[in-house]
Amino acid sequence: MSPMLEVKDLRGGYGLVKVLHGLDFHVNESEVVVILGANGAGKTTTLRAISGMIQTTGSVKLAGEEINSAKPADIVRKGVAHVPQGRGTFPELSVEDNLTVGAYARKDNEVQADMDKWYEIYPVLFERRTQTAGSLSGGEQQMLAVARALMSRPELVLLDEPSLGLAPLIVEDLFERFAEINKKSGTTLLVVEQNAQLALGIADRAYVLEAGTIAIEGDAADLIDDDTIRKVYLGI
Amino acid sequence: MQLFVQRLFDALANGSTYALVAVALVLIFKATTLVNFAQGELAMLGAFVTLVLAYEQGIPMWLAVFLAMIILGVFAAGVERVLIRPFDPADHLPLVIITLGLFLGINAMAGIVWRFDPRSFPELFPSGNAFTWGSASLRWYTVFTVLTVLVTIGLLQLLLNKTKIGLAFRAVSSNLESSELVGIRVGPTLQFGWALAAAVGTLGAAVYVADPFRQLEPSIMLRVLIFAVSAAALGGLDSLWGALAGGIAIGAIQSLVVPYVPFIPNELGLAAAVVVLMLVLLVRPAGLFGTPAVSRV
Amino acid sequence: MPIKILAGSSQHQLYKVITWSLFALLVAGVAFAYVDVGSISLGENNYNISLIRLNKAIAFAIAILGLQVVAGFTGQLALGQSFFFGMGAYASAWLMADHDWPFLLTFIVVVPLCFVIGIVMGLPALRIQGLYLALVTLGFAAVFPAIVKLDRLFSITNGVGGKATGPDGRKYKLEPPEWLPLDGIAETLQKIPLLGGYFGDGGISSKQEERMWAFMMFTLIAVVCFWMVANLIKSRQGRAMRAVRDNPTGAAVSGIDLARTKAMSFGIASALGGVGGAVYVAEVGLASPDDFTQLLAINFIVGLVVGGVGTLSGAVVGGLVIALVPDWASSTQEVGFLPERWLQGPTGSLILGLLLILLTFFLPGGIVSAARTLKNKIVRIIPRGPNGEVPGGASLATPVTADDTPDEPDSPVDELVGAVD
Numbered sequence: 001m002s003p004m005l006e007v008k009d010l011r012g013g014y015g016l017v018k019v020l021h022g023l024d025f026h027v028n029e030s031e032v033v034v035i036l037g038a039n040g041a042g043k044t045t046t047l048r049a050i051s052g053m054i055q056t057t058g059s060v061k062l063a064g065e066e067i068n069s070a071k072p073a074d075i076v077r078k079g080v081a082h083v084p085q086g087r088g089t090f091p092e093l094s095v096e097d098n099l100t101v102g103a104y105a106r107k108d109n110e111v112q113a114d115m116d117k118w119y120e121i122y123p124v125l126f127e128r129r130t131q132t133a134g135s136l137s138g139g140e141q142q143m144l145a146v147a148r149a150l151m152s153r154p155e156l157v158l159l160d161e162p163s164l165g166l167a168p169l170i171v172e173d174l175f176e177r178f179a180e181i182n183k184k185s186g187t188t189l190l191v192v193e194q195n196a197q198l199a200l201g202i203a204d205r206a207y208v209l210e211a212g213t214i215a216i217e218g219d220a221a222d223l224i225d226d227d228t229i230r231k232v233y234l235g236i
Numbered sequence: 237m238q239l240f241v242q243r244l245f246d247a248l249a250n251g252s253t254y255a256l257v258a259v260a261l262v263l264i265f266k267a268t269t270l271v272n273f274a275q276g277e278l279a280m281l282g283a284f285v286t287l288v289l290a291y292e293q294g295i296p297m298w299l300a301v302f303l304a305m306i307i308l309g310v311f312a313a314g315v316e317r318v319l320i321r322p323f324d325p326a327d328h329l330p331l332v333i334i335t336l337g338l339f340l341g342i343n344a345m346a347g348i349v350w351r352f353d354p355r356s357f358p359e360l361f362p363s364g365n366a367f368t369w370g371s372a373s374l375r376w377y378t379v380f381t382v383l384t385v386l387v388t389i390g391l392l393q394l395l396l397n398k399t400k401i402g403l404a405f406r407a408v409s410s411n412l413e414s415s416e417l418v419g420i421r422v423g424p425t426l427q428f429g430w431a432l433a434a435a436v437g438t439l440g441a442a443v444y445v446a447d448p449f450r451q452l453e454p455s456i457m458l459r460v461l462i463f464a465v466s467a468a469a470l471g472g473l474d475s476l477w478g479a480l481a482g483g484i485a486i487g488a489i490q491s492l493v494v495p496y497v498p499f500i501p502n503e504l505g506l507a508a509a510v511v512v513l514m515l516v517l518l519v520r521p522a523g524l525f526g527t528p529a530v531s532r533v
Numbered sequence: 534m535p536i537k538i539l540a541g542s543s544q545h546q547l548y549k550v551i552t553w554s555l556f557a558l559l560v561a562g563v564a565f566a567y568v569d570v571g572s573i574s575l576g577e578n579n580y581n582i583s584l585i586r587l588n589k590a591i592a593f594a595i596a597i598l599g600l601q602v603v604a605g606f607t608g609q610l611a612l613g614q615s616f617f618f619g620m621g622a623y624a625s626a627w628l629m630a631d632h633d634w635p636f637l638l639t640f641i642v643v644v645p646l647c648f649v650i651g652i653v654m655g656l657p658a659l660r661i662q663g664l665y666l667a668l669v670t671l672g673f674a675a676v677f678p679a680i681v682k683l684d685r686l687f688s689i690t691n692g693v694g695g696k697a698t699g700p701d702g703r704k705y706k707l708e709p710p711e712w713l714p715l716d717g718i719a720e721t722l723q724k725i726p727l728l729g730g731y732f733g734d735g736g737i738s739s740k741q742e743e744r745m746w747a748f749m750m751f752t753l754i755a756v757v758c759f760w761m762v763a764n765l766i767k768s769r770q771g772r773a774m775r776a777v778r779d780n781p782t783g784a785a786v787s788g789i790d791l792a793r794t795k796a797m798s799f800g801i802a803s804a805l806g807g808v809g810g811a812v813y814v815a816e817v818g819l820a821s822p823d824d825f826t827q828l829l830a831i832n833f834i835v836g837l838v839v840g841g842v843g844t845l846s847g848a849v850v851g852g853l854v855i856a857l858v859p860d861w862a863s864s865t866q867e868v869g870f871l872p873e874r875w876l877q878g879p880t881g882s883l884i885l886g887l888l889l890i891l892l893t894f895f896l897p898g899g900i901v902s903a904a905r906t907l908k909n910k911i912v913r914i915i916p917r918g919p920n921g922e923v924p925g926g927a928s929l930a931t932p933v934t935a936d937d938t939p940d941e942p943d944s945p946v947d948e949l950v951g952a953v954d
Contacts, residue, residue, distance in 0.1 A: 051417060076419030090410035101407045105419030271664050330893050333838050336831055341886030344879040462675050465668050506679055510672035517661045
């Protein structure tokens with residue numbers, strides 16, 4: 001059986017600036033995989049390439065199907081959700097509209113049920129459902145962004161630095177939630193993170209990205225114990 | 237006093253028609269932060285199409301207006317697809333230039349096809365007065381124009397707030413990139429915005445020239461566009477009700493303030509509108525009802 | 534392989550002298566050849582390129598040069614250039630007609646007047662940005678005719694009828710000086726074998742003399758304007774302008790006074806608009822309110838884009854296009870397959886609109902960028918390094934990449950085919 005996501009020789013970037021220099025990695029079904037790396041290593045670019053936001057060469061296969069030349073709107077319909085860096089909510093829209101629009105690509109009648117489920121998980125979103133997303137705090141916006149992404153009932157969720165700019169307690173809570181989502185529904189997660197300790201804590205496997213190529217790969221548990229790797233790449 | 241009331245009525249009539257064109261501008265600005273300089277010319281084209289349908293095809297007037305709105309909507313959708321979509325929405329200069337080119341092109345085309353002699357336009361609303369008080373009279377035209385604007389904005393609000401395409405439209409105007417990431421097809425959504433704007437603009441031009449005191453000719457919308465742009469900018473360029481408020485305010489300046497302030501001569505209604513626009517922008521760069529652009533650094 | 538000339542070398546000096554001389558000869562030649570009704574025939578249609586059209590083109594080119602300064606080089610969408618064009622025209626006409634000033638003297642009023650009003654009207658732009666500024670300035674352009682039609686200004690502007698440049702509604706006469714024997718020169722030119730026919734035959738009437746003199750004088754005014762702007766762009770001020778255009782925040786933190794730089798560019802652009810207007814009214818003889826509407830402002834934008842945004846030579850191309858295209862379009866009587874009706878309306882505006890759209894699509898750099906590529910195939914000036922060192926042989930063989938610093942306007946040919954970024 002082919003993995004959920006299989007990336008081969010991914011190259012590309014922004015105009016003349018090439019960021020990715022031949023990436024190979026894969027994510028199996030129901031796995032949590034984390035991509036670590038310093039600023040500018042190409043983590044965000046990798047996620048943007050997967051969800052079709054930038055033009056790249058190479059192969060990106062979702063459950064065996066090539067999606068590298070597909071448009072973002074079609075990739076979403078194939079079951080990929082992307083929580084971009086800096087939340088990516090719709091600041092002028094109400095919380096409720098943010099969740100509704102998250103289910104934009106769906107055609108079933110259970111949108112309201114899913115929304116209620118998220119209101120239960122994050123009661124604060126229910127309290128603020130008529131407020132605009134722009135008026136929420138950073139932590140609340142990140143909850144909303146995650147909930148919005150999962151409203152599309154994805155099979156694979158791409159999370160881009162979810163911990164960025166959030167207080168440590170909120171971050172811990174958020175990562176617990178990720179682990180829970182993964183366990184309960186078997187949703188596959190691909191997380192890009194600088195907070196290596198937390199991310200490795202919930203991950204099954206990890207890749208370390210360096211200057212647009214995969215420098216190290218291995219089980220999360222092994223990486224967290226390897227002293228050299230800890231010092232050089234993870235800074236913990 | 238009666239003169240004042242009469243002018244108040246004039247302000248309402250003028251202001252509402254400016255508001256309709258302003259709403260069209262706002263629809264496009266909301267989605268793309270682009271001011272469509274060709275909006276007035278598209279509306280003028282719509283009025284001519286209405287006239288052709290009504291006179292040459294013998295279609296009933298209101299049906300002709302409705303068909304013209306659809307025709308112009310389709311035309312504008314085509315314009316968006318061919319001339320606008322190839323450009324990066326974040327780079328304004330080429331887009332402004334394209335809309336200015338459209339402005340010149342459509343105006344000249346209309347001049348070639350229909351010539352510049354004014355044509356009378358059939359009345360859309362009952363003639364006569366709804367209400368008379370001494371020398372002041374409220375024309376049915378004014379009543380129905382105001383109603384048309386209110387109904388139009390009301391329907392647009394419903395469309396934007398209660399339908400799926402409306403949600404997509406608001407999402408695209410709020411965050412283009414995230415809209416793609418939730419599966420919205422951004423291009424067709426913006427195209428829908430263009431079509432909607434052209435249809436509303438067509439209605440605006442038809443209502444404007446349906447005033448028995450006005451006639452239709454290809455440069456009819458040049459002045460109206462300036463008033464409408466001022467109205468839209470006063471209202472903040474991204475708010476529908478703001479466009480209405482801006483339209484009424486500009487109408488009021490034109491027919492109330494200018495005649496009463498001795499040092500502003502009458503002919504300067506246009507200038508007064510531009511000056512007010514400038515002053516408002518100086519104090520509130522996002523307009524009176526606009527959402528100030530918040531950028532987190 | 535293009536001819537390569539090293540900047541500052543003796544060949545370079547010679548190149549400059551030759552190209553400038555050719556330019557002067559061209560101006561004189563055009564003046565004599567097209568004084569009456571020079572025309573090009575295509576099929577049944579005659580296209581007029583008489584000096585009347587060329588003089589208008591010069592006026593437009595100067596106004597577009599102003600737009601280049603404010604929109605092209607400083608990046609401010611102040612698009613209401615027709616306002617200052619009209620103001621310059623009226624001020625100049627009023628001084629000539631009511632105060633008996635000679636034409637050239639009116640510039641000492643027109644230039645400071647437009648400069649100051651440009652700065653005053655530009656002040657809001659320090660707060661209003663981008664599209665909003667475009668809206669406000671186009672609004673002002675639309676308002677100009679209403680202002681000059683005001684009853685209160687009737688004694689100066691003569692209302693709807695328009696202001697003539699001479700007394701009693703006549704045209705101000707630009708008489709050539711005594712020392713310039715235009716008549717004699719014409720006769721000499723006519724004696725040139727083969728080419729002589731282009732310069733007409735027989736003597737030159739006083740009217741023709743006036744027209745030639747006007748053309749030469751306007752050309753000179755334009756050359757002075759272009760020379761000053763070329764130097765401005767190279768100066769510290771010009772670098773500040775381009776910095777404001779490319780990255781306002783970066784410019785501000787580098788110590789550039791944003792407000793001052795923007796205000797200066799508004800002032801200079803408006804002054805150039807005024808100069809253009811003064812030239813225009815001297816040619817036309819009448820400043821008429823409805824000549825200066827927002828449509829003229831939009832035509833100037835067409836000129837800006839068609840020539841090439843951010844190029845000085847683009848202003849010349851733009852001026853020619855917006856002066857000649859509408860005129861030629863209306864003098865076209867027959868084009869094979871097109872129904873006649875299509876040629877009897879505002880066909881010129883239609884062509885300008887189409888040109889605007891097509892160029893934005895296919896030639897975003899305008900006509901100048903295309904011409905520049907062509908010129909680089911023939912002659913290439915190799916710039917010296919910052920300390921005057923001569924680039925090595927290897928670099929002479931490799932193509933010189935365009936950098937952001939404008940080259941010196943070496944010659945009118947460079948001017949025309951683009952020396953400045």
